[in-house]
Amino acid sequence: MxxxxxxxxxxxxxxxxxxxxxxxxxxxxxxxxxxxxxxxxxxxxxxxxAEFQGGRRGVFDSVIDGLNRLPRPMLALGTLGLFVSAMVDPVWFSSRMVGVALIPEPLWWLMGAIVSFYFGARYQVKGQEFQRSAAQTVIMAQALAKDQGQEPILAAPVAPGTAFSDNAALAEWQELLRAQ
Structure with a gap:
């Protein structure tokens, strides 16, 4: 034993x-x-x-965050308010719209540019954050597949002559993906 x-x-x-x-x-x-x-x-x-604990925020930070959250709700509620005011008092509303019609065109262009840049920049930032997170997800999935000995996940191949063919950088990137 x-x-x-x-x-x-x-x-x-x-x-x-x-x-x-x-x-x-x-x-x-x-x-x-x-x-x-x-x-x-x-x-x-x-x-x-640790990332979400953060330190104590001051009054100034809270006020600025509150102001940054106001433009979109104010535009949406203001537009709904215009519809309501047109139904409640059409004479008052039409007199205001005559005033709006008297605003010179360059001022409309300026306002359009400001609003477009504000919302356009926000849209671009959010779109880039989404693309960055999607790219990181693909990279992590490829690394995980490689670690597990599986075939790496590749983006869908793009045939020559499609939308990417006129962009040299994207065409080169697609060629690199095909080579892997």
Whole structure:
């Protein structure tokens, strides 16, 4: 019995050249992998928690944040208010619209430019954030697929002569994707 105990101890964890250590050279220890994954998830959650705790904000920051949230609701509610005022008092509304008709055209152009730049810049920033997050998702999916030994996920190939063919940078990027 002592001999069997020594052999089993040598094979499954006792000596320096055990079977467990040999197998772990070719396959990850599931328990250790789960512990690393748990630590990684905990570190991610801690990072998110630290990111959203933030310090105490001052009165000025709160006022500016409130002002930044006003233009879109004011435009939407103001437009609805115009419809309501046209129905409640058509004479008052028509006199105001005559006043609006007297505004010179360059002033309308200026107002249109200001509103377009405000909302256009916001739209562009939000669109770029979305594209950046989508690109990061694709990159992470490709890395994950490569780590798991799977075929990496590629963007849909674009045939020559389509919309990207006149853009040299996008055509080169598509060629790089096809080469992978």
């Amino acid at each position: 002592g001999m069997m105990g020594k052999v089993m101890g040598w094979l499954f964890g006792g000596g320096g050249g055990s079977l467990v250590q040999t197998v772990e050279a070719f396959r990850e220890n599931s328990e250790n992998g789960a512990a690393r994954l748990s630590d990684e998830k905990q570190a991610t959650l801690n990072q998110f928690a």
